[in-house]
Amino acid sequence: MSLPPLDEFVRRAHDWLSSECPRAAADRGLNDVAVFHSLPHDRERALISGAGEWQRRKMDAGYGAIAWAPKFGGAGLTPAHARAFTAAEAQYATPADHELRRITVNLVAPTVRDWGTEQQRERFVRPFLRCEEFVCQLYSEPGAGSDLAGLATRAAADGSDWVINGAKIWVSGAQFADWGFLLARTDPDQPKHRGITAFLLPMNVEGIEVRPIRQMTGGASFNEVFLTDVRLADEFRLGAPGEGWRVATSMLAFERSQSGSRAGVGASAEQLLQLARRSTRIDPAVRDQVVRAYVHERTRMLTRQRADERSLHSTAPGPEGSMGKLLWVQGLQAIGDAAAAVLGPRIVADDGGPGTYAWSEHLLGAPGFRIAGGSDEIQRNILAERVLGLPAEPGPARSLPWRDQRRI
Incomplete structure (x- = not known):
């Protein structure tokens, strides 16, 4: 099967997206910058349902599993096509996403594909990719x-x-x-x-x-x-x-490789710039903080592109996912700190104005990803040992039976 040229694929993707969703507003999202949801139970359930429905619509149109093999319901295209669609999709007002959808589609489905029996792949992969089950x-x-x-x-x-x-x-x-x-x-x-x-x-x-x-x-x-x-x-x-540890590390590698590509997780550098432009009073120190956060995000994206290029020649994510996660979490924190500096006291007062109190959900949620998916310290250990070749961190002998190891 010949692959469609990237520019033609992007044009068709825009045609489909425009038939499904309106274009996103230029100043969108200043009140939707939460890292973790803080919704009542029924509203969160409805959000998950909507995210799953959007995933199924994409699957039916050939955009839900772009780089997957057709036997799993994928389009059989390249990671470059998948990245191009993600960039196009970001320009539209699509349904809100949820962590449970990302876990199901981006982490568990590929792990079952790689480790499951034929019967397990037949039973689970398509339903997980289609979010028929979470x-x-x-x-x-x-x-x-x-x-x-x-x-x-x-x-x-x-x-x-x-x-x-x-x-x-x-x-x-x-x-x-x-x-x-x-x-x-x-x-x-x-x-x-x-x-x-x-x-x-x-x-x-x-x-x-x-x-x-x-x-x-x-x-x-x-x-x-x-x-x-x-x-x-x-x-x-x-x-x-x-063999569970090998299975687990495969999934963790998928998780870390996704870090920084999670639309809807906290605010972006562009949203921070929108917030800063709305402010009428920004002193030079705050302006510098905003710029530093923006430059960090641009640098991180370039680093991610290098990892994406590697993925063209390897099916399994490597330790560069740990670098991507570290940079992404640092960026989340930098954006939150810069937003707090721009807003000042307005970040703690819900006065109904756009882009004020809502940013507290980003600021309070960002530290959580320093732990989720493997703490910062674990990511640094991975890089030290697997990339720099440094000695392993001291600890009990790896040959010691679990029942004989000291535990908290």
């Missing part, structure tokens, strides 16, 4: 956050089933998810990285309790998830027993 990540635990490999949730074999007990925390969208992508310890006598297995877990089975966590922005997108004697058939295991 998936949350059951990764972090109260005692295993940055040290994810230290997780203690246990899956014990019982005939052809597994019985799962434990707790997960900071789970985005768990109260709305149909499935959970679960990491559990299946062999405590192995070193901590080797005794983990990955599963796809139906979120409606007996023994699962979801408790929302109220965030400082006012929302409750995050959750605790408690698993008590949850019984799961072995057919939902992803990868071989004990």
Whole structure:
């Protein structure tokens, strides 16, 4: 199959987008700059439903999985075509996005594609790409956050089933998810990285309790998830027993490679400039802060382009995803700090004016991504060890069985 020239593809994409959505207003988004949603339950559910419907419309038109193979419902085009569509889509007033859609489409679907059996790919990949079913990540635990490999949730074999007990925390969208992508310890006598297995877990089975966590922005997108004697058939295991860490790092690499391409996550540098231009009084120090935030974002985008070029020659994301995540989070923080400097006291007073109090949702939410998807410290360790070749961080011997390691 011959690939369409990029300019022709972009023209057709604009034709389709203009038939589906109005053009975005030039001054859009000054009141929609939240990093994490702070919506009531019903409104958040409606937002997720709308994001899923938009994904299905794109899939039906050939724009929902542009660089995926046709056998999975993709268009069979290149990453360059996918990036071109994303840039075109940003110019239209499309439905609001949600973290649960991004997890399902960008993280879980490719992980099942790479690690699932043929039956699992047939059962899950298309429904996940089409957002007919949503998936949350059951990764972090109260005692295993940055040290994810230290997780203690246990899956014990019982005939052809597994019985799962434990707790997960900071789970985005768990109260709305149909499935959970679960990491559990299946062999405590192995070193901590080797005794983990990955599963796809139906979120409606007996023994699962979801408790929302109220965030400082006012929302409750995050959750605790408690698993008590949850019984799961072995057919939902992803990868071989004990291979869960390899499966998990594949998904984390997809997650980090997406950092900075997340439309709808916080404010952009362009929105910061819009805010600054609306202000009638900006002293030189604040102007300098705005410019520095904007330059950081431009530099980050150039760095991301280099990583995208690498993806043309490699199917698996590499450690450059950690660099992209670090720069993206630093940019989120810089934009929030600059917005606070521009607005001054107006950022804490809801006077109804455009682009004032709404920016508090960005400022309060941005620090969360210094932890989500692997903390800043973990990203620096990855770069130090895998890129610079520095010695590994001191710690217990990697050969020590998990049950013998000291835990909090």
